[in-house]
Amino acid sequence: MSNGAQRFSASAPGKVNLHLGVGEARSDGYHDLVSVFQAVDRRETVTLVVQDAPPVSTGSVVTGMTTTFGVRCPEEHIDAPFNLAWRAVDAVVDEYRRSGAEVVTALPPVHIEVDKQVFVAGGMAGGSADAAAALVAADAYLAEFAGSELGRDTLHRLAAQLGADVPFSLMGGTALGTGRGDELVEMLTRGSTHWVFLNPKVGIPTGQAFGLLDDLRHNDPALVPRLGTATVARALTRGDAHELGRAMHNDLEAAATTMRPILVEILAFAGALPGVARSMVSGSGPTIALLCRDAAAAEQVLGQVRERYPDYESFGATGPSPGAQAAQ
Ligand code: ATP
Numbered sequence: 001m002s003n004g005a006q007r008f009s010a011s012a013p014g015k016v017n018l019h020l021g022v023g024e025a026r027s028d029g030y031h032d033l034v035s036v037f038q039a040v041d042r043r044e045t046v047t048l049v050v051q052d053a054p055p056v057s058t059g060s061v062v063t064g065m066t067t068t069f070g071v072r073c074p075e076e077h078i079d080a081p082f083n084l085a086w087r088a089v090d091a092v093v094d095e096y097r098r099s100g101a102e103v104v105t106a107l108p109p110v111h112i113e114v115d116k117q118v119f120v121a122g123g124m125a126g127g128s129a130d131a132a133a134a135l136v137a138a139d140a141y142l143a144e145f146a147g148s149e150l151g152r153d154t155l156h157r158l159a160a161q162l163g164a165d166v167p168f169s170l171m172g173g174t175a176l177g178t179g180r181g182d183e184l185v186e187m188l189t190r191g192s193t194h195w196v197f198l199n200p201k202v203g204i205p206t207g208q209a210f211g212l213l214d215d216l217r218h219n220d221p222a223l224v225p226r227l228g229t230a231t232v233a234r235a236l237t238r239g240d241a242h243e244l245g246r247a248m249h250n251d252l253e254a255a256a257t258t259m260r261p262i263l264v265e266i267l268a269f270a271g272a273l274p275g276v277a278r279s280m281v282s283g284s285g286p287t288i289a290l291l292c293r294d295a296a297a298a299e300q301v302l303g304q305v306r307e308r309y310p311d312y313e314s315f316g317a318t319g320p321s322p323g324a325q326a327a328q
Pocket of ligand 1: 076078082083084085119120121122123124125126127128130131165206283284
């Protein structure tokens with residue numbers, strides 16, 4: 001990497017599910033989801049650093065990547081071509097090369113830097129945020145070196161191909177997601193939400209959580225899918241944290257707590273703290289999201305949670321936050 005190299009940066013938000021309704025298992029093994037997503041201002045930043053090397057006309061423009069961890073570094077090595085940020089840059093360049101431009105310009109190689117602030121495999125869509133930020137950064141790089149960009153609509157199409165949560169990471173704000181969670185409609189909100197996120201040191205493989213939910217439903221007829229979102233929508237427009245807390249729901253929480261009983265204890269402890277409107281497992285977990293009454297309460301709750309669980313990672317964040325956007 002040469003000093004003074006050209007850089008293209010973008011950031012994208014982590015997310016919390018205010019509602020996650022999981023339909024019955026379909027014959028193809030997938031579940032229809034009804035999800036209310038909110039983006040929070042805990043953001044990932046992705047930077048493409050242009051390399052001082054000959055431009056390329058075929059194959060990947062990515063020479064490598066380096067993730068810097070503001071959260072616990074996972075055991076697995078993620079700076080590899082399977083990384084969603086890497087795949088997003090490849091997707092943008094492939095789309096440009098396929099787009100029928102009369103002359104396809106050779107493009108300079110890039111190294112990807114990721115500043116990771118969202119828990120890895122925590123159920124907060126950190127990898128999807130990296131993908132969304134990489135899409136936006138790669139489009140700015142294209143505009144510079146190919147003289148044309150793909151634009152937001154094409155980026156949304158590529159986002160859906162990269163993963164179910166990527167379109168929301170691109171869009172941000174608060175949205176209702178149906179289908180795989182990637183058919184999105186913006187939702188009205190009033191004011192801000194104030195959160196504390198806590199990541200217990202347990203892994204929950206998403207596929208296993210869905211499978212267990214199917215089993216639990218088989219044995220307990222009370223565990224019906226909750227697919228309605230009217231109460232959450234109403235609470236969001238009123239901007240009342242306690243009303244929103246009562247309306248929040250996650251069908252997967254039963255599976256997460258059955259798999260990892262420690263979550264039951266944490267949910268009960270955190271849910272009883274003054275100023276907490278609701279404690280809930282975020283998405284497929286294991287992250288626990290604590291919705292707080294206001295910013296001051298969130299600060300206090302963060303302190304109490306850290307005192308009680310010094311070994312677990314935690315941070316505060318505010319929602320809603322914008323989707324992927326260019327950064328300096
Ligand atoms: P979701 O909330 O969308 O289910 P998550 O936040 O639980 O996602 P991620 O951190 O996005 O989970 O990633 C889960 C797995 O995806 C990782 O264990 C890793 O193998 C792979 N992965 C691919 N790209 C990335 C990335 N950029 N950051 C983290 N993990 C990635």
